[in-house]
Amino acid sequence: MTPESTTTTAPAAEGMVAFTPFFKAFCNETRAGIIEQLFGGERCVCEIVASLDASQPLISHHLAVLRQTGFVTQRSEGTRVYYSLDWTAFFDRLDAFLDLIDRRRTEGAAETPGPTCSADASAR
Numbered sequence: 001m002t003p004e005s006t007t008t009t010a011p012a013a014e015g016m017v018a019f020t021p022f023f024k025a026f027c028n029e030t031r032a033g034i035i036e037q038l039f040g041g042e043r044c045v046c047e048i049v050a051s052l053d054a055s056q057p058l059i060s061h062h063l064a065v066l067r068q069t070g071f072v073t074q075r076s077e078g079t080r081v082y083y084s085l086d087w088t089a090f091f092d093r094l095d096a097f098l099d100l101i102d103r104r105r106t107e108g109a110a111e112t113p114g115p116t117c118s119a120d121a122s123a124r
Helices: 016-024 029-038 045-052 056-069 087-110 118-122
Strands: 072-077 080-085
Touching: 016 056, 016 087, 029 045, 029 056, 029 072, 029 080, 045 056, 045 080, 056 072
Parallel strands: none
Antiparallel strands: 072 080
């Protein structure tokens, strides 16, 4: 496997913070536009630049952020670089997030209520 095609699995750390990079990918208009372009399949960076009417350095920056999430991959062919979505990595992370939410929801329902806030107690 080449470094460009290597994907990471779901975050090892427990908790919501581990999923910050995953959600960060969607929290920017340019990155959302890039992802939208990649829904149609593999795209050359020049196609993405033209479709989003943005500068090549800006698109490259956002593509780097998306590659760090692990669900956007790249491959080179001559002087061109092509990007695509790694659906397996995307769904692995999404499933891990949903599992975390389900576990926390279940654990929260089983817990007993915590102590009341001292401000609440003094208001009585």
